[in-house]
Amino acid sequence: MSQTTISIRIDSELKKNMEAVCSDLGLNITTAFTIFAKKMVREQRVPFDVAIDPFYSESNLKHLREGIKELNAGRGVSHGLIED
Known part of the structure; x- marks a missing residue:
């Protein structure tokens, strides 16, 4: 089987x-x-799920930034981890 080179950044x-x-x-x-x-090639698809993590949605990041801003200003409540 002949081989070739692939160059990626x-x-x-x-x-x-x-x-x-x-x-x-x-x-x-x-x-x-x-x-x-x-x-x-065998599966004729990307062999894993390709999805956008909703945690990084713009609305969630905006909410997190606002919460951090409030905490840094001495307002708001700091919560520990909450399990589902």
Whole structure:
């Protein structure tokens, strides 16, 4: 099987973190991307859910910023973690 080279641009911190995870798994980045590519071709889809985390929605971030502003101004109530 002939091989080819793919060149991609990625944030340097993300690359460093990915290399660390791959190393912990006994892989390198090339092997990780090859696993991803084979699974994508086999399943004919991105092999994981791609979604926007609602925590980072603009309305939630606005609410969080306002809460932080109130706490920093000495107003509001600081809550601990609340479990569902």
